[in-house]
Amino acid sequence: KAGVTQTPRYLIKTRGQQVTLSCSPISGHRSVSWYQQTPGQGLQFLFEYFSETQRNKGNFPGRFSGRQFSNSRSEMNVSTLELGDSALYLCASSLENRKGNEQFFGPGTRLTVL
Amino acid sequence: AQTVTQSQPEMSVQEAETVTLSCTYDTSESDYYLFWYKQPPSRQMILVIRQEAYKQQNATENRFSVNFQKAAKSFSLKISDSQLGDAAMYFCAYRTSNAGGTSYGKLTFGQGTILTVHP
Numbered sequence: 001k002a003g004v005t006q007t008p009r010y011l012i013k014t015r016g017q018q019v020t021l022s023c024s025p026i027s028g029h030r031s032v033s034w035y036q037q038t039p040g041q042g043l044q045f046l047f048e049y050f051s052e053t054q055r056n057k058g059n060f061p062g063r064f065s066g067r068q069f070s071n072s073r074s075e076m077n078v079s080t081l082e083l084g085d086s087a088l089y090l091c092a093s094s095l096e097n098r099k100g101n102e103q104f105f106g107p108g109t110r111l112t113v114l
Numbered sequence: 115a116q117t118v119t120q121s122q123p124e125m126s127v128q129e130a131e132t133v134t135l136s137c138t139y140d141t142s143e144s145d146y147y148l149f150w151y152k153q154p155p156s157r158q159m160i161l162v163i164r165q166e167a168y169k170q171q172n173a174t175e176n177r178f179s180v181n182f183q184k185a186a187k188s189f190s191l192k193i194s195d196s197q198l199g200d201a202a203m204y205f206c207a208y209r210t211s212n213a214g215g216t217s218y219g220k221l222t223f224g225q226g227t228i229l230t231v232h233p
Contacts, residue, residue: 033219042226043205048219055218090159094219101147101209103221105159 001027004093004106012112018079021109025072025093032074033103034066037088046089049074050096078111086113116141118208120224127196128232134181135191135227137206145211148182148189149221154202162204165189167211193229201231 005024013019025032034046045058049068066076072093078085088110092103117140127133139148150162165173165182172180177197181190193200206224210217 031219033221035221043221043223045220045222050218056220058220088157092159092221096219102149102161102164103219104161105151107156107158 004091004104006089006091006106006109008109009107010110010112012114013081014114015081015083017081018077019081019111020075020077021089021091021111023074023076023091023093023106025074025091026104029093029095029104030072031094031096032068032072033092033094034074034076035090035092036060037090037108038086043090046076081113083113085111087111116143116146116208116210116222118206118222118224120204120206120227122227123225124228124230126230126232127193129196129198131196132192132194133196133229135193135204135206135229137189137191137224139187139189139206139208141187141208141210143210147209147211148180149207149209150178150180150189150191151205151207151223152200152202153205153226154199159205163191196231198231198233201229203228 007022031050033048037043048056052068063079068074088108090108092105094103146167148165152160163175177194179192203226205226207221
């Protein structure tokens with residue numbers, strides 16, 4: 001079974017631009033969570049989607065948004081990029097049922113904001 | 115809010131030896147899950163081991179085992195017979211088992227411990 005995939009793997013943007021990152025979960029997983037990883041703040045939860053609905057959101061400004069499609073693929077969008085948005089963005093998928101709630105991570109998208 | 119603390123920013127071990135990584139957490143909940151994840155230099159996060167708080171038995175996965183002390187809110191990872199491939203950043207993570215609201219999909223991570231394995 002294929003793992004979680006994320007595209008693109010690397011991205012360079014300038015301040016003020018917007019960016020869209022994509023995540024394809026493991027087949028059969030309906031939950032997708034997004035995390036931001038930085039050296040200073042570590043791993044921080046952004047939001048979680050399940051069956052096209054955002055069920056949970058972390059403490060990030062409204063510039064960070066996401067969505068999930070009917071095939072469970074998810075995208076996150078960051079508008080008006082700031083230098084501090086430079087980070088590794090990880091997505092994780094999960095079954096989110098009694099059989100398991102482990103999250104399986106993708107390789108991440110490295111975003112650099114200049 | 116739950117917090118997870120890994121007090122060892124870096125650890126090192128000789129190949130074939132045993133090393134223990136520490137993790138403490140703070141929560142007012144009685145039922146939850148704890149995880150150890152490994153993030154090698156390639157950056158892909160991999161689940162190492164999982165512990166359910168209501169289970170008293172410590173989880174074991176091959177060379178990896180945990181020492182779960184619920185009363186002390188401690189969750190350490192022991193790696194036996196360390197291998198060069200074990201070198202990575204290790205994260206301890208907490209997840210509530212309560213359904214609904216702020217629990218969905220959220221893992222709370224510690225700051226990580228960098229493990230170096232010497233040949």
